[in-house]
Amino acid sequence: AQSVTQLDSHVSVSEGTPVLLRCNYSSSYSPSLFWYVQHPNKGLQLLLKYTSAATLVKGINGFEAEFKKSETSFHLTKPSAHMSDAAEYFCVVSGSAGNKLTFGGGTRVLVKP
Amino acid sequence: AAGVIQSPRHLIKEKRETATLKCYPIPRHDTVYWYQQGPGQDPQFLISFYEKMQSDKGSIPDRFSAQQFSDYHSELNMSSLELGDSALYFCASSSAYEQYFGPGTRLTVT
Numbered sequence: 001a002q003s004v005t006q007l008d009s010h011v012s013v014s015e016g017t018p019v020l021l022r023c024n025y026s027s028s029y030s031p032s033l034f035w036y037v038q039h040p041n042k043g044l045q046l047l048l049k050y051t052s053a054a055t056l057v058k059g060i061n062g063f064e065a066e067f068k069k070s071e072t073s074f075h076l077t078k079p080s081a082h083m084s085d086a087a088e089y090f091c092v093v094s095g096s097a098g099n100k101l102t103f104g105g106g107t108r109v110l111v112k113p
Numbered sequence: 114a115a116g117v118i119q120s121p122r123h124l125i126k127e128k129r130e131t132a133t134l135k136c137y138p139i140p141r142h143d144t145v146y147w148y149q150q151g152p153g154q155d156p157q158f159l160i161s162f163y164e165k166m167q168s169d170k171g172s173i174p175d176r177f178s179a180q181q182f183s184d185y186h187s188e189l190n191m192s193s194l195e196l197g198d199s200a201l202y203f204c205a206s207s208s209a210y211e212q213y214f215g216p217g218t219r220l221t222v223t
Binding site: 032034036042043045046051090094099100102103105106 | 171
């Protein structure tokens with residue numbers, strides 16, 4: 001079984017300041033982990049993925065995430081938030097290739113000017 | 114690059130009617146997934162197909178059925194629609210670990 005917990009349902013940051021979205025996972029085997037972003041009334045876009053290679057993963061739009069097995073965490077960060085980063089972010093776990101995705105509850109990011 | 118195509122994008126149905134949602138995966142992707150996202154909720158896995166065979170099943174109601182055809186497109190059939198079926202339905206396709214999502218079909222049941 002696998003599960004994902006996003007520790008913050010809402011995060012509010014000022015434009016130009018760092019963003020941190022926290023995610024903890026549970027999996028009975030080596031998981032694949034993803035972050036997806038969903039802008040209002042839009043589909044899901046893959047930001048980055050971890051599939052047992054480098055633990056620090058760089059994604060699109062300046063986002064990166066670090067896989068920490070000892071802490072079962074996969075937190076998403078960005079050094080400087082932009083207004084266009086306002087969206088819902090989902091931390092997602094998959095057991096292996098071809099397996100269903102299990103989504104966290106989502107974190108809604110608000111960026112203040 | 115080609116993306117996942119879903120049709121229709123919006124659908125309005127009345128209670129007890131039926132609906133058919135279509136998904137066209139990225140070329141050469143052999144696996145298709147269906148997810149349901151209710152208002153303010155995270156997406157929930159419904160069902161998946163690999164090489165035209167059902168590969169996994171999630172919280173899909175018995176009123177729903179799906180299949181994948183020889184050209185790899187998939188259809189989700191929903192019968193006896195209920196108000197609670199109103200949601201955004203996503204299709205995703207993959208050939209390995211990454212799942213690429215379509216824009217979704219927004220189903221409204223009145």
